[in-house]
Amino acid sequence: MSTEYFQYEMPSRRFIGKYPLPLAILDPISGNANPPNTLSFGPVREGRDNEIILVNKSFTDWEFVADFRGEVYQKQDGQTVLWDDYGDLPSHLTHLQTTTRWDKWLEETGTWKTDIHSRQKDLCETYCQHLDSFACSIRARFISGGDNTSLEYERAAQAATTYKAAGYTGYIEPPIQTHMDVYNVDARTATDQIITMGTLSNQALDQIRAIRLPGKAAIQALPPETTEEQFKAEFDKYYTQLDAIQPTF
16 A cells, blocks of 8 residues: 655756655654655646646745746747746747737737738738749740840841841841851841741730739739738739740740
8 A cells, every 4th residue: 555745856846746655664653754855735736738836945835837948939029039947938028929920919918910011011022023033034935145135136136127128138137147147047038037036025025014014913902911822822823824925936
């Protein structure tokens, strides 16, 4: 047979649990073996969330103390702080974690609340920039090399248009001659190919613009209540349309 004592850890004073003690080693006179780091009675209840049970500093009773050890959060910006003390948190910290990067702490309610206007502004800028960047990559499928190269294409198209208007006769300008040399074709063929490529490229640019601008307008029109997932879904509609534009030459 045995009797039960309730043990705590030192030096933390943390309650460990029941400590069964065989009756055979009890003091036959006092009936108490006085095991080290124990009390003869347990806590009046179980510990709750964010709470720890300690023996009090006089080692005569149990006390319930707030326990937020681990990661806690700054109310100012939601940044993580490692906390390693028992007791209530300082007023500038909370154990509640933010759910979005736009959350602001409300002291009156003791909770985080998402600043939907900041979220709307940030996501609108982000996804409009993504759409512009992706549109640039689609343009590069037709005119590689960026703005400087597009000037070359414009110069070649202008020369080809002028040469064709002259009935494919007269001076062959350098852009046409370069095309003839690279692709081993005559002046008329080179001229027609340059014009065709220019027309198709311009049509693609028009398509890109016809998707990009309405896409940005749609993103900018989304209300403050729109979530990040909904912003992305709206962006994806126009991303898919742009991605479908492929060269045919």
